[in-house]
Amino acid sequence: MSTIGIIGAGAIGAAFARALSRQGIEVVIANSRGPESLAALVEELGPTARAGTREEAAAQAIVLVAVNWSKLPTALAGLPDFGGRIVLDANNPIEAPSFKAVDLQGRMSSEVFAQWVPGARVVKAFNHLQAHLLDADPTAEGGRRVLFYSGDSAQAKTEVATLIERLGFFGIDLGSLEVGARLAQFPGGPLPALNLVKFA
Numbered sequence: 001m002s003t004i005g006i007i008g009a010g011a012i013g014a015a016f017a018r019a020l021s022r023q024g025i026e027v028v029i030a031n032s033r034g035p036e037s038l039a040a041l042v043e044e045l046g047p048t049a050r051a052g053t054r055e056e057a058a059a060q061a062i063v064l065v066a067v068n069w070s071k072l073p074t075a076l077a078g079l080p081d082f083g084g085r086i087v088l089d090a091n092n093p094i095e096a097p098s099f100k101a102v103d104l105q106g107r108m109s110s111e112v113f114a115q116w117v118p119g120a121r122v123v124k125a126f127n128h129l130q131a132h133l134l135d136a137d138p139t140a141e142g143g144r145r146v147l148f149y150s151g152d153s154a155q156a157k158t159e160v161a162t163l164i165e166r167l168g169f170f171g172i173d174l175g176s177l178e179v180g181a182r183l184a185q186f187p188g189g190p191l192p193a194l195n196l197v198k199f200a
């Protein structure tokens, strides 16, 4: 599988990086403070991971973005057009630690997010569970922990489904961004924070 870039190395970015590293998938991970600040995380992740600039992370075949909502415009500013590559939107329109919802004036968060990643095929995923559950063993209660994904490109979703499967989770396609991202959006959607298990 191609190298995956991660912009944002906090709770979600690091949990996703650990899940990838456990499967031997190569990772380039970036934060705002520069690669040196990620030395301990990269050491923990092992030889398939390296720290990079956000430009290096953004240049990979699949890119996951997990940055605090208010910092997303800066984190994504000035990056080259994504040229049809997959960008995973793991973000929620809230501000921690207050958990105050951001007023999107009725727009869906992935619709707003898509404007900041021109040329990307956006797939909403890895945003509905708390980070510690994304980090945990995906085999749970005798089944597999569920992850949702949605997007407007069938081919991009197939690639994301393959990735979710490879990580050991059970992926559920929620449909288009208009339908699925609304269901999985926090706050507002009915699916966030549900820790579901698929049996058999």
Ligand SMILES: NC(=O)c1ccc[n+]([C@@H]2O[C@H](COP(=O)([O-])OP(=O)(O)OC[C@H]3O[C@@H](n4cnc5c(N)ncnc54)[C@H](OP(=O)(O)O)[C@@H]3O)[C@@H](O)[C@H]2O)c1
Pocket: 007, 008, 009, 010, 011, 012, 013, 030, 031, 032, 033, 034, 054, 065, 066, 067, 068, 069, 071, 074, 075, 076, 090, 091, 092, 093, 094, 126, 127, 128, 129, 130, 131, 132
């Ligand atoms: N935490 C959860 O359980 C959870 C669950 C689902 C979804 N989410 C969503 O995931 C996103 C990230 O949440 P989190 O909890 O992982 O946040 P976090 O722990 O605060 O980490 C945020 C990361 O974003 C990086 N960042 C900030 N500005 C940046 C910039 N200009 N360029 C590159 N990186 C930048 C930070 O780097 P520095 O530290 O170097 O500034 C940090 O690594 C949010 O949208 C949140 O709503 C979180």
